[in-house]
Amino acid sequence: MPGYFPPGGGWPAVAKTTPGVIRGTVHKHLDRYIPAMSEAILTQLRALQFDESGECTISCFEFAYSVVARSGSYAMVGERLANNEEYLRAVKEHILGMIMTTRVQFLVPDWLKKYIGGFISRLATIGTRWDMHASRKILLKHFDARAAEYRDEMACPGNINDKDDFKSTDKPVEIFRWLFESSVLRHRWSYPEVLGEMLLLQFAFIYTTGYVGLNPTHNLVMKPRGADHQQALYGALAELARQPEYIQPLREEVEAVLAEYGATVPACDRMILLDSFLKECQRLHPPAARITLKPGTHVGVPSSWIQRSSAYYEDPETFDGYRFVKRAAAGATNTRLVDLSPDYLVFGMGVHACPGRWMASALMKLVIAELLIRFDILSGAEGSSQGPLIGSLSFEEFYVPNFGLKRTLLPPRTNSSSPRTRTYQLLNPSAVAAETCMKAPRNPETEDEPASHPESGDDRSSNLTRIEFDFAAPPQPFLDPPAWEAMLKRSRTKSSSGEENRAGGAGEGRASGGSETPQDQREELEFSISLAG
Numbered sequence: 001m002p003g004y005f006p007p008g009g010g011w012p013a014v015a016k017t018t019p020g021v022i023r024g025t026v027h028k029h030l031d032r033y034i035p036a037m038s039e040a041i042l043t044q045l046r047a048l049q050f051d052e053s054g055e056c057t058i059s060c061f062e063f064a065y066s067v068v069a070r071s072g073s074y075a076m077v078g079e080r081l082a083n084n085e086e087y088l089r090a091v092k093e094h095i096l097g098m099i100m101t102t103r104v105q106f107l108v109p110d111w112l113k114k115y116i117g118g119f120i121s122r123l124a125t126i127g128t129r130w131d132m133h134a135s136r137k138i139l140l141k142h143f144d145a146r147a148a149e150y151r152d153e154m155a156c157p158g159n160i161n162d163k164d165d166f167k168s169t170d171k172p173v174e175i176f177r178w179l180f181e182s183s184v185l186r187h188r189w190s191y192p193e194v195l196g197e198m199l200l201l202q203f204a205f206i207y208t209t210g211y212v213g214l215n216p217t218h219n220l221v222m223k224p225r226g227a228d229h230q231q232a233l234y235g236a237l238a239e240l241a242r243q244p245e246y247i248q249p250l251r252e253e254v255e256a257v258l259a260e261y262g263a264t265v266p267a268c269d270r271m272i273l274l275d276s277f278l279k280e281c282q283r284l285h286p287p288a289a290r291i292t293l294k295p296g297t298h299v300g301v302p303s304s305w306i307q308r309s310s311a312y313y314e315d316p317e318t319f320d321g322y323r324f325v326k327r328a329a330a331g332a333t334n335t336r337l338v339d340l341s342p343d344y345l346v347f348g349m350g351v352h353a354c355p356g357r358w359m360a361s362a363l364m365k366l367v368i369a370e371l372l373i374r375f376d377i378l379s380g381a382e383g384s385s386q387g388p389l390i391g392s393l394s395f396e397e398f399y400v401p402n403f404g405l406k407r408t409l410l411p412p413r414t415n416s417s418s419p420r421t422r423t424y425q426l427l428n429p430s431a432v433a434a435e436t437c438m439k440a441p442r443n444p445e446t447e448d449e450p451a452s453h454p455e456s457g458d459d460r461s462s463n464l465t466r467i468e469f470d471f472a473a474p475p476q477p478f479l480d481p482p483a484w485e486a487m488l489k490r491s492r493t494k495s496s497s498g499e500e501n502r503a504g505g506a507g508e509g510r511a512s513g514g515s516e517t518p519q520d521q522r523e524e525l526e527f528s529i530s531l532a533g
């Protein structure tokens with residue numbers, strides 16, 4: 001990022017070590033972050049404001065981005081700042097400002113950059129709502145204050161959060177603290193380098209997860225402002241709404257899993273259908289991946305094309321949220337959201353593969369789980385979800401929203417008659433169910449029952465396609481019983497050895513199965529299938 005790093009030094013050494021930080025802290029000790037992330041999600045839900053008529057208008061994108069900004073900030077700078085609204089606003093605006101500034105920089109010829117690059121990065125967003133300079137000032141103010149606290153704590157003997165201390169506590173390590181202490185203790189990086197890395201990491205963490213992850217089926221091939229944005233602006237809520245047949249099975253899965261395991265890593269590992277759903281979203285709408293061959297030369301990896309190729313995927317243009325669960329059942333490897341493979345490049349490949357993908361996966365699952373449990377999600381009929389966000393900007397790989405799109409949210413209605421009866425809030429009450437090519441299995445025994453949301457007080461939901469799904473019940477028709485059993489068994493084995501598995505694979509360009517090779521995984525599954533059969 002121009003302006004952050006000392007001139008003439010090129011890309012700082014710290015850039016090569018931050019993935020190590022992510023692996024050593026966020027990735028290896030994911031279980032320590034989950035309670036705080038979960039709390040952050042709930043805080044964001046509680047922060048929704050309802051007006052006198054009992055409605056709350058919110059942009060789906062803004063909600064997704066905000067919830068990830070808050071949870072991500074827990075991991076990056078700790079609880080106090082993660083609850084500081086000024087800081088959070090600055091985080092979100094700074095990331096968008098970075099995108100704008102980078103795009104403006106692209107317009108400047110290389111030979112001119114060294115003269116006016118820094119100047120441009122100051123001016124590019126000035127006076128806009130993505131004013132990078134203003135938001136950076138706020139961020140630096142908070143970083144400085146936090147760093148002073150770290151310094152004070154380090155000055156007290158025994159307070160240094162070194163390796164041993166970290167091992168002996170259950171608390172998650174703030175990424176900023178880790179970077180800061182390492183730089184002070186080991187004289188590794190200058191303070192401006194640490195700050196630069198924090199600002200880049202905020203982007204790698206928050207924008208990707210909020211945008212790519214929680215807006216999973218948007219189209220990342222962006223068109224210029226004012227052009228037809230058709231699919232680019234849907235958030236996860238609206239996207240789930242477009243495929244309403246997924247809501248109930250996913251909801252039942254997360255309710256069952258959270259009831260048994262709470263918000264934990266094993267719970268996230270057991271959200272098999274949600275994992276497949278998210279992976280399918282990312283397959284169809286990956287972020288643009290780029291590698292640099294030599295300074296100034298960018299080569300695009302056509303991940304969109306690869307992930308929609310019939311050479312790798314059957315019926316590749318069709319969204320099938322259970323695609324990967326079916327593949328796993330059929331014995332395929334690399335079917336989990338975090339698995340890497342050449343036909344699935346969302347998290348990259350090889351040594352630079354995303355080390356934050358376990359964190360992103362867990363966070364996305366927890367957010368969607370909480371939403372599914374608390375809200376009913378229906379698509380907008382009035383077209384607001386189809387049009388462009390006025391004043392937003394979109395580029396080839398990034399979208400910079402102005403949060404103009406509003407959606408309606410109703411407050412929860414209480415229903416104390418039965419603890420099993422849930423009352424879901426409605427996102428956009430004027431919504432209609434979307435049409436989709438997904439075929440639901442018909443069950444003659446339940447066909448006459450009212451579908452899904454008996455408490456909603458209307459019969460809209462009876463028009464929705466309904467899939468009965470129960471983990472305690474026999475498997476769904478699309479999975480034969482032995483395959484289903486094998487899959488559950490495999491998932492149990494995996495999550496019981498989850499810590500070692502997660503510690504094993506980040507960035508090494510292999511599937512995330514710890515020391516397991518794809519062949520091992522396949523053999524294990526075949527063995528399980530033969531046992532179950």
Ligand code: HEM
Binds near residue numbers: 206209213289351
């Ligand atoms: C859905 C969310 C995410 C997506 C789609 C994503 C995607 C990617 C991709 C494609 C790369 C590889 C870039 C390359 O090949 O040069 C990458 C690298 C990276 N990501 Fe993520 N990421 C996500 C979430 C996160 C999170 C939550 C973190 C931090 C906790 C993170 C931290 C990083 C870092 C530090 C790198 C650099 C790795 C290296 O250079 O070795 N990412 N990410």
